[in-house]
Structure formats: C-alpha cells, structure tokens
Amino acid sequence: MKNKHAFVIGIAMAAYFAYGMYSAYLGMVEKIYFDLSSEFIIFIPLVALSLLLFWAINRGATKANIITTRLISFFSLASIILFWGISPLEDVFLLNISGKYLAINTFFYLWQEIVFGGITIIFFSFLLRPVTAFLRDYEADPKNIRDNDVLKVSSIIKRFPLQTAAIAAIVSFFGYIIGAVNFYLNHVGAPGTVAVNSLLVGIAVGQMLFAVVYFFSRSILNDANDILSSFSEISPPELITGISSKIFMTVLSCGMFFIPITLGLFINLNTESITIDMFILGVITNFIFGVGIMILIGGMFASEIINSLEQLKRCMGLVRVNDLNCRLNIKTGDEMEEVGYEFNKMVAHLKNKK
Numbered sequence: 001m002k003n004k005h006a007f008v009i010g011i012a013m014a015a016y017f018a019y020g021m022y023s024a025y026l027g028m029v030e031k032i033y034f035d036l037s038s039e040f041i042i043f044i045p046l047v048a049l050s051l052l053l054f055w056a057i058n059r060g061a062t063k064a065n066i067i068t069t070r071l072i073s074f075f076s077l078a079s080i081i082l083f084w085g086i087s088p089l090e091d092v093f094l095l096n097i098s099g100k101y102l103a104i105n106t107f108f109y110l111w112q113e114i115v116f117g118g119i120t121i122i123f124f125s126f127l128l129r130p131v132t133a134f135l136r137d138y139e140a141d142p143k144n145i146r147d148n149d150v151l152k153v154s155s156i157i158k159r160f161p162l163q164t165a166a167i168a169a170i171v172s173f174f175g176y177i178i179g180a181v182n183f184y185l186n187h188v189g190a191p192g193t194v195a196v197n198s199l200l201v202g203i204a205v206g207q208m209l210f211a212v213v214y215f216f217s218r219s220i221l222n223d224a225n226d227i228l229s230s231f232s233e234i235s236p237p238e239l240i241t242g243i244s245s246k247i248f249m250t251v252l253s254c255g256m257f258f259i260p261i262t263l264g265l266f267i268n269l270n271t272e273s274i275t276i277d278m279f280i281l282g283v284i285t286n287f288i289f290g291v292g293i294m295i296l297i298g299g300m301f302a303s304e305i306i307n308s309l310e311q312l313k314r315c316m317g318l319v320r321v322n323d324l325n326c327r328l329n330i331k332t333g334d335e336m337e338e339v340g341y342e343f344n345k346m347v348a349h350l351k352n353k354k
Contacts, residue, residue, distance in 0.1 A: 006056035013049040020046065021110045027103025034103035039091065042106060086205055093282035094197045094264045095183075096273045101194075104182060112175035120171060124164065131156055131224050138227050154228055157221050158238055158333060165214035169206040176202025193271055200260040208293055211253040214241075215300035218332075225331040240333035246301050254294035261286045308336040312343065324351040 020042035027034025091102060134153045137144045176198055184195040241249075265282045268274045274282070308330045315326035324347050330340030 006053065009049060009053045009056050013046070013053055016042075016045055016049060017110060017114060021107060024103045024107035024110065028100050028107060030100050033099065034106070035098055036091065036102070039102060039106050042110075086201070090198075090201045093274070093278065093285065094201060094261065094268065095194055096268060097194065101183070101186075104186065105179065108175070108179045108182065112172075112178075120167065123167070127163075128156065128160070128221075131221065135224055135227070150228065153224060157224055157228070157331075158240055160221060161214045161217045161333070162240065164217040165210040168213040169210040172209050173202045173206040176205065193267060193273065197264040197267060200264040204257045204260040207256040208253055211249050211297045212293070214249070215297060215304075218304075226329060228331070238333070239335070239338065243305075243334045243336070246334065250294060250298045250301055253297050254290045257293055258286055258290040261290075304332050305336065308332060308340065312340070315343065315347070319347060319350075 023032070023038065023042060024034065026032045027038065032038075091097060091105060095101070095105065097105060130149075131153050134145070134149055137149070180195040180198040180202070183198055184192065262283055265274070265279050265286070269276065269279045308328075311328050311330060315328055318324075318326040326347065327344050328340035330337045
C-alpha cells in the first residue's frame, strides 16, 4: 500500500464517525443525556483526525492520484470548518437546543458530511476523469497529447471552480432544509423558530462554502494548468469570473454570513429564547467569524493577484535583457489571465522576428 498513514487515519476517522453517529443516536432516543460536552467529545477528535488525514494524503500524493488526493483534502478541510466553526455557533446561539434535539442536530451534521461529502467526491472524481487521464498520458509521453484532448481538459478546468462551488452550496443548503424539516416535525417547544433559524444558518453556510470552495478548488488542478500553459495557442483564455466579481464575492461572503446569523439571533431575542447578554456575545462571535471568512477568502484572492503580478514582473525583467524564453502561466479565469495570454503572444512575436 502506497500511503499507509492515510489509510490508517482514514479507517480511524471512519470508525470515529460511526462512534459519533451511534452516540448521537443514543441521545436522540434519550438513552443518554446529550449536551454540548457530548458534541465536543465527537467533534474535537474528528477535527484532529481531519487535519491528520489532510497531512497524510498530501504527503503521499503522486501525479497519478493528485486530483483524488486533493478532493479528499477538501473533504477533510470542510469537516474542520463544519465541525469546529459553524456547528458550535449554530447550536449555542441560534438553535438554543440541548438533549435529544442537540443529538438530532449532531447526527444530521455527521450524516450530511458522510453522505453529501461522499457523493460530491465521487461525482467530481468522475467529472475529472478526463483530466486525470490527461495527466497520466502527458507523464507517459507528451507527444500523445492531441489538440482535442487539450480543448476538452481546458474546458473542464475553466468551469470546474464555479461548478464545484455551486454544487457545494446547493448540497449544503439542501442538508439544512432536511434539518429544518426534521426540527419542525420533532421539536416540542418552538418548532417554527428552530426550523427558520436552521434555514438561516443554511443560507449563511451555503454562500460561505460557495466562496471558499471556489478559491480552494482552483488549486486542485494546478498540475493540469501547468501543462496546459504549454498549449496556450490551442486553448486561449476565457473570462469566467472577473476581478470585480471576485471582489464582490469576497465582501458578500462576510455580509451574507453575518446578516442571516444575526437575524436568527434577533428572532431568538424577540422570542426570549436567549438573554441580551447572550445576544451580544452571539453578535460579536458572529462578526469575528464573518470577518475571519472574509480575510480567508480575500487572502486567497490577493495571493492569486500577487502571484500573477510577480510572474509578470519576473518575465518583464527577462525580456528587458533580451531573454525571450519566459512565458507566463496565469490560470485565474479573470482579466489577469488575459493579460498573461497577450504578454505571451507579444514575447512569441518578438522571438519570431529575431
């Protein structure tokens, strides 16, 4: 077995998932009392195992399995965000639940992560099969690559970030809809309020996942993008998401996370489900989390721009000393990619004139 560490950690994570679902089930049927400490006993080890899995599968990645490896890496990172960040914020401040209702919510978190996460990985692994085959063929012999292969793979790669982000957001929100229906049917105290708050969390999480997954998913296909840069004359750039749209997405990710959660806190305060002190603490926590998300997404966007500008600066310096062999490899799907493409055309034109 090529990656024993990842295999062992994956088995341990699967086993702990099973343990977590069983504990949550016992809380659901009121065989045990389930509170926040019970939830943390499940979630904290899962976060640790997710981090270890992320380390192990990237440590053993090869060209042949790099795409699947990175998809599973996203799965482990999504687990960390879901379990460590969003779940406690939802359970403590918005749903204000304990006992069997907290157990139900924990069970649905785990179920959603396994079912929807697994389906998503399988779906995108299937979608990216041509890219995996392209990498394998190129590694075997670059001469085997045909123009049609380049165009097909390029088309998949260009649309992959938006497709991934949209599906992640839809799947996540669908999971929260199921949770809201479950709360409405089973909650004794205030089923309507709890269900509405669950939907508000779904809105906040869905758009956050869209932005985070969009930027993270670009890195899955870095290796294929590096190869495609040598076929730029076959596959010219296509504007998918402009810089202005990315800036808007970054700002929106903070606002659309903060607003629904805060609205849920207002609903709880109005129905006297939480105290004013709890409301203030919830708003502050929500604001910090929202700003943290904006910094994360903004940092990923800024790194794209900085990396593109550094490439451009380096190549301009080489052209200035009459070195015309430098080429830009910018695959951002925005105006910077178009600049890189035109720069490469200009350098190639100058080289042909010599």
